[in-house]
Amino acid sequence: xxxxxxxxRTWFGxxxxxxxxxxxxxxxxxxxxxxVDYPIIDMSVQWESQGREVLLRVDATDYDYRPPxxxxxxxxxxxxxxxxxxxxxxxxxxHESNPLGLSRAWFCFPGWREYHDHPGHQTPTWASLRRRAPxxxxxxITQLHADLNKPGIQVV
Amino acid sequence: MSEHGTGTARLHLTIxxxxxxxxxxxxxxxxxxxxxKSLLPAGEKQNWQQYQLVDRRLGPNPLDPAQSLESNGxxxxxxxxxxxxDGGGGTLTVDR
Numbered sequence: 001x002x003x004x005x006x007x008x009r010t011w012f013g014x015x016x017x018x019x020x021x022x023x024x025x026x027x028x029x030x031x032x033x034x035x036v037d038y039p040i041i042d043m044s045v046q047w048e049s050q051g052r053e054v055l056l057r058v059d060a061t062d063y064d065y066r067p068p069x070x071x072x073x074x075x076x077x078x079x080x081x082x083x084x085x086x087x088x089x090x091x092x093x094x095h096e097s098n099p100l101g102l103s104r105a106w107f108c109f110p111g112w113r114e115y116h117d118h119p120g121h122q123t124p125t126w127a128s129l130r131r132r133a134p135x136x137x138x139x140x141i142t143q144l145h146a147d148l149n150k151p152g153i154q155v156v
Numbered sequence: 157m158s159e160h161g162t163g164t165a166r167l168h169l170t171i172x173x174x175x176x177x178x179x180x181x182x183x184x185x186x187x188x189x190x191x192x193k194s195l196l197p198a199g200e201k202q203n204w205q206q207y208q209l210v211d212r213r214l215g216p217n218p219l220d221p222a223q224s225l226e227s228n229g230x231x232x233x234x235x236x237x238x239x240x241x242d243g244g245g246g247t248l249t250v251d252r
Contacts, residue, residue, distance in 0.1 A: 018176050025170050025177040028235035030212050048216035092245015109243045134240075138175030146208070146239035149216050 003065040011064050012038045015137045031145055039063065041137070042073070045145045047088065050155060054087065055080075056144070060137060067126045068137055069113035070144070071104040079104035082156040088148055089156040107144060111135040167225055170235040171195065171209070177235070184226035188219045195238050210237045 016036050019026060023033045030046030032053070041058040055075065060068040072080040072087045079102075080087050082095030087105050089095045098106035099118045106114035111134075116126045129135040134143070147153075165184040170177050173195055182191055192204045208218035211234050218241070219228040230236070 022177050025172070025235050028170075028212065029172060029210070029237040046212070092243065107245070109245045133174040136174065140175070142172050142175040142237060143239050143243040146210070146237065146241075147243045147245055149210075150242065 001062060003062040008061065008063050008065070009038045012060050012137070015063075016041060018138060029142075029145070030149075031141065041141070042077075043141060045141075045148060048149045049153065054148075056141070058137065058141065063137070064130045067111055067113045067116055067130065067135075068140065070107050070140075071098070081105065085155060087156060088153045090154045091150065091152055092147060093153060095156050109140075109144065109147065111140045111143075165226070167230060167232045167234070169230070169233075172235070172237045172239075182225060184230075185224045187221065187224055188228060189221040191225065192221060192238070206240055206242075208239060208241045210239075211235075212237070 019033050019036050019041070026033060030048075032044040034042035034044055034055070039060040041060065043056045043058070044053040045056050047054050055073045056070060057073045057077070058068050058070045074080050081103065082089065082105065087093070087095055092108045094106045094108050094114075097103055098114045100114070106112070108115050108118070110124055111126075111129060115121050133139060167182055167184050169180050169182065171180050172178075188209055189204065192207050192209060193201045196204060196207065205221075210216065210218050211228070211230050213231070213234055214229050219225075219230070
């Protein structure tokens with residue numbers, strides 16, 4: 001842990017309040033709120049091309065000093081891995097070990113922790129993005145859901 | 157004349173903007189292109205083609221920006237998601 005957890009919790013609470021206040025609005029767009037409990041958010045997001053939902057876990061430890069981390073999980077909370085025919089690949093959706101060597105999928109999009117931890121991504125820096133509205137937690141999740149449903153995403 | 161056009165029927169919509177639900181009202185005849193521009197800050201409006209509106213009640217495809225909300229099938233009370241068409245993800249090779 002890097003950031004005072006009270007401060008991280010405050011940022012987290014501010015940025016996730018809408019998920020708890022208006023879950024029906026998110027559900028109408030294909031994003032079901034499963035759990036919001038600092039520092040974890042679980043969302044079930046609709047994957048239209050597969051005709052099913054996939055469970056997203058977001059870990060916002062040290063938010064917003066560091067960006068949130070995200071990966072796919074199964075119903076028991078274990079990481080969903082490539083080769084199971086259950087997760088997306090391509091267009092930024094990575095299914096191999098993440099940059100820290102953890103065995104779970106990761107998101108190669110600006111605003112997500114693994115993107116900024118990757119040695120190949122020195123710009124844009126998280127510091128330059130983190131206070132911009134499109135890079136707050138809910139915006140990142142909403143954009144990720146849109147990317148999940150863009151053309152060309154494969155299943156592995 | 158309204159802020160967003162001159163159509164008669166008006167649609168009350170919820171739009172996720174930067175992930176946050178915002179209550180909006182537009183004429184049903186408003187072109188989606190104009191709706192997208194209205195959701196962007198001044199310095200970003202010229203890049204409107206990089207953005208999309210999706211009404212999941214109508215399916216996963218983005219609304220046609222050349223058509224009106226009504227022609228796209230948007231109804232009063234719908235909830236739309238406003239995002240970039242592409243979140244900037246890296247190009248990948250899928251292992252076979």
